[in-house]
Amino acid sequence: MKAIIAATLLGVIMMFTGLFVKDKRQVVMIAVIAFLALLGITIWEVQDASSAAPAMLFNNMLRIDSYALWFNMMMAGCTFLYVLLMGKDIMRVGNHVAEYFTLILFILCGIFLLTGYNNLLMLFIGIEIMSIPQYILAGADRRNLKSNEASLKYFLMGAFTTGLLLMGITLLYGATGSFYITDFTFLRTDALNPMALAGILFILISFVFKVSAVPMHMWTPDVYDGSPTAFTAFMSTIVKAGAFVGFLRLFHIAFGSLSEHWMLIVALITAATLLVGNLTAVFQQSVKRMLAYSSIAQAGFMLFAIASVNASAWQGMIIYAVAYSVATIGLFSVLIKMKDYTYDGFNGLAKKQPALAFFTTIFLLSLAGIPLTGGFMAKYFVLNAAVQQGGLLWLVIFALLMAAISVYYYFRVIIAMYFKQGEAEMAVEINSGDKILLGITCALVILLGVAPHLFLGSI
Amino acid sequence: MNAYELIFWLLTVMAISCALGVILSRNPVSSVLFLIATFFAVSGHYILMNAQFLAIVNIIVYAGAIMVLFLFVIMLMNLNADTEPQKNRLVQLAGVVSGGILFLVILAALKSSTNNMLEQTATDIGLIKNLGKTLFTQFVLPFEIASVLFLSAMIGAVVLGKKGEDAGA
Amino acid sequence: MLLLQIDIAFLIEKVILATVILLGSLGIAMYATWGERKVAAIMQDRIGPNRAGPLGLLQPLADGAKLFFKEEIIPDSSTRFLFILGPSLAMLTATMTSAVIPWGPDYVTESGRVISLQVADINIGILFIFGVVSLGVYGIMLGGWASNNKFSLLSSIRAAAQAVSYELALGISLVALLMMTGSLSLREIVAQQHGFWADGYFTWNFFKQPLGFLIFLICTFAELNRAPFDMAECESELNMGYHQEYSSMKLGFYLFAEYINMFISSVVIATLFFGGYNFPFMDEVLAGTGQMVFAIICVLVLLTKAIGFILFFMFIRWTLPRFRYDQLMKLGWRSLIPLALFNMLVTGLVILYALN
Numbered sequence: 001m002k003a004i005i006a007a008t009l010l011g012v013i014m015m016f017t018g019l020f021v022k023d024k025r026q027v028v029m030i031a032v033i034a035f036l037a038l039l040g041i042t043i044w045e046v047q048d049a050s051s052a053a054p055a056m057l058f059n060n061m062l063r064i065d066s067y068a069l070w071f072n073m074m075m076a077g078c079t080f081l082y083v084l085l086m087g088k089d090i091m092r093v094g095n096h097v098a099e100y101f102t103l104i105l106f107i108l109c110g111i112f113l114l115t116g117y118n119n120l121l122m123l124f125i126g127i128e129i130m131s132i133p134q135y136i137l138a139g140a141d142r143r144n145l146k147s148n149e150a151s152l153k154y155f156l157m158g159a160f161t162t163g164l165l166l167m168g169i170t171l172l173y174g175a176t177g178s179f180y181i182t183d184f185t186f187l188r189t190d191a192l193n194p195m196a197l198a199g200i201l202f203i204l205i206s207f208v209f210k211v212s213a214v215p216m217h218m219w220t221p222d223v224y225d226g227s228p229t230a231f232t233a234f235m236s237t238i239v240k241a242g243a244f245v246g247f248l249r250l251f252h253i254a255f256g257s258l259s260e261h262w263m264l265i266v267a268l269i270t271a272a273t274l275l276v277g278n279l280t281a282v283f284q285q286s287v288k289r290m291l292a293y294s295s296i297a298q299a300g301f302m303l304f305a306i307a308s309v310n311a312s313a314w315q316g317m318i319i320y321a322v323a324y325s326v327a328t329i330g331l332f333s334v335l336i337k338m339k340d341y342t343y344d345g346f347n348g349l350a351k352k353q354p355a356l357a358f359f360t361t362i363f364l365l366s367l368a369g370i371p372l373t374g375g376f377m378a379k380y381f382v383l384n385a386a387v388q389q390g391g392l393l394w395l396v397i398f399a400l401l402m403a404a405i406s407v408y409y410y411f412r413v414i415i416a417m418y419f420k421q422g423e424a425e426m427a428v429e430i431n432s433g434d435k436i437l438l439g440i441t442c443a444l445v446i447l448l449g450v451a452p453h454l455f456l457g458s459i
Numbered sequence: 460m461n462a463y464e465l466i467f468w469l470l471t472v473m474a475i476s477c478a479l480g481v482i483l484s485r486n487p488v489s490s491v492l493f494l495i496a497t498f499f500a501v502s503g504h505y506i507l508m509n510a511q512f513l514a515i516v517n518i519i520v521y522a523g524a525i526m527v528l529f530l531f532v533i534m535l536m537n538l539n540a541d542t543e544p545q546k547n548r549l550v551q552l553a554g555v556v557s558g559g560i561l562f563l564v565i566l567a568a569l570k571s572s573t574n575n576m577l578e579q580t581a582t583d584i585g586l587i588k589n590l591g592k593t594l595f596t597q598f599v600l601p602f603e604i605a606s607v608l609f610l611s612a613m614i615g616a617v618v619l620g621k622k623g624e625d626a627g628a
Numbered sequence: 629m630l631l632l633q634i635d636i637a638f639l640i641e642k643v644i645l646a647t648v649i650l651l652g653s654l655g656i657a658m659y660a661t662w663g664e665r666k667v668a669a670i671m672q673d674r675i676g677p678n679r680a681g682p683l684g685l686l687q688p689l690a691d692g693a694k695l696f697f698k699e700e701i702i703p704d705s706s707t708r709f710l711f712i713l714g715p716s717l718a719m720l721t722a723t724m725t726s727a728v729i730p731w732g733p734d735y736v737t738e739s740g741r742v743i744s745l746q747v748a749d750i751n752i753g754i755l756f757i758f759g760v761v762s763l764g765v766y767g768i769m770l771g772g773w774a775s776n777n778k779f780s781l782l783s784s785i786r787a788a789a790q791a792v793s794y795e796l797a798l799g800i801s802l803v804a805l806l807m808m809t810g811s812l813s814l815r816e817i818v819a820q821q822h823g824f825w826a827d828g829y830f831t832w833n834f835f836k837q838p839l840g841f842l843i844f845l846i847c848t849f850a851e852l853n854r855a856p857f858d859m860a861e862c863e864s865e866l867n868m869g870y871h872q873e874y875s876s877m878k879l880g881f882y883l884f885a886e887y888i889n890m891f892i893s894s895v896v897i898a899t900l901f902f903g904g905y906n907f908p909f910m911d912e913v914l915a916g917t918g919q920m921v922f923a924i925i926c927v928l929v930l931l932t933k934a935i936g937f938i939l940f941f942m943f944i945r946w947t948l949p950r951f952r953y954d955q956l957m958k959l960g961w962r963s964l965i966p967l968a969l970f971n972m973l974v975t976g977l978v979i980l981y982a983l984n
Contacts, residue, residue: 008607015614058600096618106611113604121601129608136615171568198568488710488773515755523762524795527769527788534773534781587752587812
């Protein structure tokens with residue numbers, strides 16, 4: 001709860017900063033402090049949680065357990081890293097720098113609600129608080145028609161699927177007479193209400209959209225490609241992780257006992273997501289667009305955590321969210337400094353900027369899931385959860401196959417950097433501060449691969 | 460059939476036919492007008508449920524403000540039926556089939572679950588006093604936190620709409 | 629079930645009341661047009677209408693007859709249905725508001741039957757008025773759009789933007805008032821303003837909410853599209869505004885709806901802020917006269933207050949020049965809304981302080 005309040009208040013403070021502080025650099029500095037404060041508060045909250053019993057707040061509207069606190073902390077940490085790496089790039093997007101940070105803080109507030117909701121109303125509000133600022137951020141580059149298109153497309157589709165979510169909630173309410181996700185006791189009886197099933201289906205579709213899984217993925221490439229790169233990095237990582245944790249909570253806590261009804265659907269969605277995401281990523285010419293499709297493919301892996309209803313899945317979700325977010329944010333922070341977003345733009349980067357190329361390689365390896373990187377551990381955790389679940393072995397094998405395909409397009413960037421001749425041009429100067437930060441990010445990726453349990457705490 | 464049921468069915472028929480009118484009419488302005496009529500029918504339902512506050516707020520906010528803005532935009536853009544892009548036949552067919560299947564699913568779901576229907580009883584929950592009390596006790600968190608949502612929407616209006624040196628597009 | 633329990637006497641009583649109120653407001657609106665001309669004439673040192681009847685008193689009738697006998701023209705390029713719907717809606721919304729206004733105190737017959745001088749005492753009376761007012765703009769918008777005329781469209785869009793903007797401040801200024809009254813029922817609100825002086829302070833809400841009254845009044849001008857906010861029909865920019873293509877009685881409806889609106893708004897202001905039908909020493913008057921006479925006095929008091937406001941509206945119209953459109957928007961969004969919020973905040977603080 002402290003985190004939610006802090007995110008909101010810091011957001012409001014950031015908003016007023018825009019009024020009083022005219023120098024963009026100072027705004028970024030204040031934003032860094034704000035995000036550091038938020039991280040501090042989430043850490044404090046983790047330390048402060050005296051017992052393992054979850055805190056029920058506001059007439060059971062929120063159920064904040066240690067998992068939620070830990071996840072909040074991880075997300076606040078990732079966002080802090082993101083702001084450190086990308087702060088200067090956010091500054092270049094447009095005039096309303098303080099407002100951008102405000103919106104990011106509000107998105108975090110939404111994510112914190114999604115990690116702790118116990119009521120479908122809170123789920124809805126959390127998702128909306130998370131989504132609306134994203135529509136705005138997607139259109140923040142007003143001169144760019146592609147950015148406008150991204151914003152409008154995202155908004156229309158997002159509003160429509162929010163409608164589906166509401167329809168699902170309505171049906172569930174009609175079937176159960178309750179909004180509390182721990183209240184759906186009727187679901188455990190044999191006489192299953194078809195109305196509730198229809199509701200679950202609607203909610204599933206809506207979540208599939210929010211996490212950009214196939215078949216609701218069509219918006220993803222256009223939106224991620226059109227949005228300012230600085231915000232794509234945030235939208236495709238931390239926000240996606242937030243949507244996933246909301247998904248996970250609802251389907252494991254509320255509908256977990258019904259898993260035989262929806263597991264096959266989720267498994268098929270997972271398979272389709274992996275297939276479409278990876279195969280389409282292969283044919284992309286722009287690295288940014290490739291990353292958009294790769295984010296679909298990575299969502300496929302995260303869907304494993306949804307499909308397997310057990311404790312390992314929850315662990316896997318955290319590890320995957322953090323590993324994927326850190327590596328992708330790192331990758332985007334390199335990409336945004338390039339002049340040319342195509343593969344050819346990376347030609348010869350190793351000669352010009354050896355350190356940058358090395359960091360990029362590590363991030364790519366992590367995304368591909370090569371051992372000793374965070375990505376490997378993440379994939380191991382979620383696939384392990386699926387194996388424990390049983391009955392999903394075919395999907396695990398399929399996922400491994402798809403991971404092999406993903407190696408192809410991730411390595412294309414590495415090959416371009418190291419083995420192709422060319423003049424990779426940078427759009428902005430790289431200073432030693434950037435390199436140090438990227439180095440820290442890299443270290444985090446490796447640390448995740450070597451000692452994932454550090455990132456699990458007591459979960 | 461007593462008077463209550465008569466009104467209920469009248470409002471229901473009005474709501475559904477107007478809702479159909481929204482999607483079937485070619486002219487966007489008449490779509491909006493049908494939507495307004497739908498809101499009125501729904502407000503009528505609220506009154507039947509003794510929720511006068513909700514009914515009137517529905518009219519003030521949706522029919523009176525939001526729809527005015529809709530109409531505003533549509534009138535300014537001067538949309539005509541001709542400007543509507545022609546859709547592929549195949550896409551139309553796919554839409555009809557999938558929509559039909561969805562309709563069947565919902566129909567089946569609702570048909571077989573009559574046991575959970577809420578009985579219409581005299582209730583005071585919709586009166587403004589009770590509504591306010593519930594909002595500020597049981598639902599205080601969603602009520603308050605929704606302000607973050609509105610604040611971000613307002614920021615969005617400023618960020619996307621304010622005239623500035625970068626408004627070149 | 630619900631409808632069948634209603635007794636016939638009650639129904640007849642309400643129908644008569646509604647008819648009287650409707651005809652009354654039509655009559656007052658009619659003579660408001662005459663009054664407007666006279667006021668304008670006096671302020672401009674002219675004589676005004678003086679041909680039809682003594683002091684031109686039959687002028688409104690002559691005008692009405694003229695409008696009825698004029699040729700009906702519906703432009704070819706207009707959207708016919710909406711073109712007719714526009715003035716009808718304007719008239720409908722103008723007359724609907726009067727249903728919730730308490731015109732006088734309850735009248736108790738010997739048999740103990742209570743006859744209320746209010747068509748409908750719904751517990752959300754103010755919100756009902758607010759809802760109807762917010763719908764009022766549709767008449768102008770639809771008419772303007774359906775005319776298929778550039779000026780009409782511009783004018784109707786202006787009117788819509790103006791109405792939506794000023795509704796916010798209007799609503800917020802009302803919230804402050806409602807925080808004090810604690811009720812949304814107009815009957816309650818009037819009953820609370822009983823008499824003029826009680827417990828060492830004025831009972832009328834004007835003395836409790838002066839700032840709220842000011843904001844409400846300004847917003848009412850804007851909602852009525854009255855000068856100095858008559859953007860919808862500012863003839864120097866938009867020819868005649870939204871009713872340019874209208875003729876005959878459809879034009880008459882638009883013009884007439886404006887005056888009915890003005891009358892009803894005056895009654896609403898009087899009811900909300902100036903005690904409705906209450907007047908000083910009303911208890912003594914009730915004791916001195918019979919119930920019937922008292923009720924009539926009360927209604928007359930309310931009408932007097934309303935006519936006072938109508939005259940005020942007219943004085944303003946012939947005194948102040950029209951605002952420019954951007955000034956209007958600035959005033960609404962940057963001055964009135966913050967001011968109304970401030971008023972609400974102060975009211976809340978005072979109530980909190982008074983409660984402790």
